[in-house]
Amino acid sequence: FYSSSKQSPIPLKVKLSVTEACTEFCALDGRAFEVIKGDGFKNLAKALFDAGQASNKSSIEVTDFLPHPTTVRIINFVNILTTLLDLMHFQISRN
Known part of the structure; x- marks a missing residue:
């Protein structure tokens, strides 16, 4: 797979998990792999990331968002x- 030569502040384990989730999203929902480069997908990812950070509760399911x-x-x-x-x-x- 494509690998960047620059150091990432994100741990490799987390990066691989997100990569796998994006791959599954595209495959399971019949989406083009290019969709993860789109502004809409990035906005969604940011909103979910921010919502997760704002709610310090582990009992919340992602579907609640x-x-x-x-x-x-x-x-x-x-x-x-x-x-x-x-x-x-x-x-x-x-x-």
Whole structure:
């Protein structure tokens, strides 16, 4: 596998565990391996990392942090609708 020549502040065991989890994510969910380079995936990883650091409880399951797919769908729909309404308002105000 690809190995960087620079020293990482992350222990090798942790790095390998994350690499394996990313590989499983792509394979199990049918995602392209390139997805882990995307800004969206990085934002998700950072949010989960920050949430884990903020909650000093080992009894919390990772699924407790994850929203229901319907919640994500509704937020996406509202964002699209807001964008369309903004565009319509822009078009009306130009005429």
